[in-house]
Amino acid sequence: MPELQPDRSPRFDDELLGLDPADPxxxxxxxxxxxxxxxRPAYTVExxxxxxxxxAESANRAEGGRRLGAVLVAGxxxxxxxxxxxxxxxxVVATWL
Structure with missing residues (x-):
């Protein structure tokens, strides 16, 4: 079995067989x-x-109008x-007074 590099996804051995793992x-x-x-767990805080x-990660990868839209939604x-x-x-303040 070939050794996996730390940043290499195991998908290159299964679904992406034949693609160059060094290709960005x-x-x-x-x-x-x-x-x-x-x-991910559904209906939980996590x-x-x-x-x-x-x-947030997808907004950071976005460019142009999509990034502006993500910033507006977050704002x-x-x-x-x-x-x-x-x-x-x-x-609370009005209730105490």
């Missing part, structure tokens, strides 16, 4: 396949955080979260 495009495709077939991590989510925290804080 083949490595990117193997990483894409790894992300697509990753099993599953949701994995989804956020995947969104909108942060603005809504800040508004909700502010409203909750004001409710």
């Amino acid at each position: 495009e083949a490595q990117a495709f193997a990483a894409h396949l790894d992300r697509m077939q990753r099993q 599953g949701y955080l994995d989804g956020v991590r995947d969104f 909108l989510l942060l603005a809504v979260a800040a508004f909700l925290v502010w409203e909750a804080l004001m409710f």
